[in-house]
Amino acid sequence: MNTIFAASVPGRRAWTVNSQAPRATDMLPAGLLRANPPRLPQCSELDVVRHYTRLSQMNYHVDANFYPLGSCTMKYNPKFMEYVAQLPGFARLHPLLAQLDGRAAQGALHVLYEIEQLLCELTGMKAFTLQPMAGANGEFTGVTLMAAYHKAKGRQRNIMLIPDAAHGTNPASASLAGFTVVNLESRDGMVNPEAVAKAVQEHGEQVAGLMMTCPNTLGLMETQLPRIVEALRAVDALLYYDGANMNAIMGKMRVGDAGFDVVHLNVHKTFGTPHGGGGPGAGPVGVSEKLLPFLPLPRVRRMEDGTFALIEDAPQSVGHIGPFYGSFGVIIKALAYILRLGGEGLTRASEHAVLNANYLKKRLEDVLEIPFKERHCAHEFVASAPDGLRALDIAKALLERGIHAPTVYFPLIVHECLMPEPTETESKQTLDSFVQAMRDIVDTGRTNPEALHEAPTRLPVRRLDETSAARHMVLTEDMS
Numbered sequence: 001m002n003t004i005f006a007a008s009v010p011g012r013r014a015w016t017v018n019s020q021a022p023r024a025t026d027m028l029p030a031g032l033l034r035a036n037p038p039r040l041p042q043c044s045e046l047d048v049v050r051h052y053t054r055l056s057q058m059n060y061h062v063d064a065n066f067y068p069l070g071s072c073t074m075k076y077n078p079k080f081m082e083y084v085a086q087l088p089g090f091a092r093l094h095p096l097l098a099q100l101d102g103r104a105a106q107g108a109l110h111v112l113y114e115i116e117q118l119l120c121e122l123t124g125m126k127a128f129t130l131q132p133m134a135g136a137n138g139e140f141t142g143v144t145l146m147a148a149y150h151k152a153k154g155r156q157r158n159i160m161l162i163p164d165a166a167h168g169t170n171p172a173s174a175s176l177a178g179f180t181v182v183n184l185e186s187r188d189g190m191v192n193p194e195a196v197a198k199a200v201q202e203h204g205e206q207v208a209g210l211m212m213t214c215p216n217t218l219g220l221m222e223t224q225l226p227r228i229v230e231a232l233r234a235v236d237a238l239l240y241y242d243g244a245n246m247n248a249i250m251g252k253m254r255v256g257d258a259g260f261d262v263v264h265l266n267v268h269k270t271f272g273t274p275h276g277g278g279g280p281g282a283g284p285v286g287v288s289e290k291l292l293p294f295l296p297l298p299r300v301r302r303m304e305d306g307t308f309a310l311i312e313d314a315p316q317s318v319g320h321i322g323p324f325y326g327s328f329g330v331i332i333k334a335l336a337y338i339l340r341l342g343g344e345g346l347t348r349a350s351e352h353a354v355l356n357a358n359y360l361k362k363r364l365e366d367v368l369e370i371p372f373k374e375r376h377c378a379h380e381f382v383a384s385a386p387d388g389l390r391a392l393d394i395a396k397a398l399l400e401r402g403i404h405a406p407t408v409y410f411p412l413i414v415h416e417c418l419m420p421e422p423t424e425t426e427s428k429q430t431l432d433s434f435v436q437a438m439r440d441i442v443d444t445g446r447t448n449p450e451a452l453h454e455a456p457t458r459l460p461v462r463r464l465d466e467t468s469a470a471r472h473m474v475l476t477e478d479m480s
């Protein structure tokens with residue numbers, strides 16, 4: 001693949017300058033001028049447009065076709081959200097303005113205040129910080145708040161209980177915050193309340209809390225939450241809810257009402273920013289009354305005169321978690337999404353996400369091996385590649401057919417795992433064509449397994465050494 005430099009022809013250009021305008025080179029002191037012109041590509045506008053259009057066509061994206069990437073969630077985001085985030089008042093706002101002169105950034109502060117209230121209403125929590133820049137950053141913030149709570153009570157609590165069906169970032173975040181992780185084995189794909197009670201008994205006053213992903217990474221909703229909450233409450237341990245998968249429960253369950261003390265949301269998965277490939281994201285963290293004093297700074301407060309201000313006076317706060325106020329652009333899109341759909345629309349979005357996942361699961365029952373198939377799934381489900389086939393081969397064969405693969409080999413507790421998440425916006429026709437593609441691929445794998453090992457044959461890249469591609473990226477071109 002060539003970079004734009006390959007299209008460069010000396011003297012060609014895509015810009016014109018007003019000959020009457022002062023030249024920058026005349027205005028700068030001579031000592032600051034470079035001796036040689038920079039080595040920039042010299043291309044016409046058409047060269048540039050074609051180059052980048054070609055590149056975009058080599059990339060798979062949700063605007064092109066179905067993207068059932070379980071756990072990561074790659075859903076279609078209405079263009080309306082992009083429009084709102086790009087309004088000049090938001091897009092051109094300097095992040096320091098609110099700090100230097102809050103009066104000049106009232107609109108932005110109002111956005112932050114408004115979404116905090118709405119997230120509280122949706123989750124039943126007392127307050128939210130919008131600072132964390134992604135889900136995992138939200139987890140780290142949340143467990144840091146849990147540590148601060150115990151510390152303020154003069155306790156040394158260093159154990160975090162984490163079920164084996166939790167998202168992988170949960171134990172990573174807890175370890176990073178200095179906790180020792182105690183793994184809880186699941187039963188029938190869910191947290192076993194007896195295992196929780198046993199761990200609490202065994203580790204007693206050492207237990208800082210429990211982090212659970214709900215719905216969990218098997219796509220299942222927990223059915224024993226009250227017993228789990230009760231076991232932790234008995235020793236004043238705290239309950240963390242990984243709410244990255246909020247898109248399964250909006251309008252159906254409020255985390256705060258269920259007794260949880262901390263929740264993080266992946267607003268980039270649930271409320272209108274593409275996720276899948278990494279970022280940008282935002283991971284607001286909601287807390288119960290107990291954890292209010294420890295929330296990160298700054299906080300946005302509505303003053304008596306109705307204006308908004310940034311507040312830094314919270315002596316027990318854990319301090320600053322991220323720069324400024326978090327991913328402001330992502331937060332705007334989330335607010336636009338919430339206001340546009342309203343409570344009823346959000347509930348319907350979750351209902352459709354769950355309905356679509358259950359429809360796919362049911363239709364694939366005779367194609368893939370589906371654990372826990374007697375249970376309804378939430379917004380996603382897991383399946384194993386059947387008859388000795390490899391999940392990776394199925395994934396590559398899907399790419400060949402112009403469909404993005406589901407997440408593969410996650411969670412680790414499922415053999416040759418494929419994890420489809422159709423999301424709420426996909427039509428029955430799209431889901432049916434995915435089922436048909438899966439059926440064809442599995443049939444091919446049974447009769448001609450070699451053909452699957454070869455896939456993909458027609459894409460810009462075939463099978464990469466993915467570890468090397470990620471770890472040893474070549475990001476420069478030799479232009480000598």
Ligand SMILES: Cc1ncc(COP(=O)(O)O)c(C=O)c1O
Pocket residue numbers: 071072073134135136137167169213242244245266281283
């Ligand atoms: C359940 C769950 N928790 C945490 C995360 C981490 O979120 P992020 O990738 O934004 O850091 C994800 C990511 O998709 C997730 O699915």
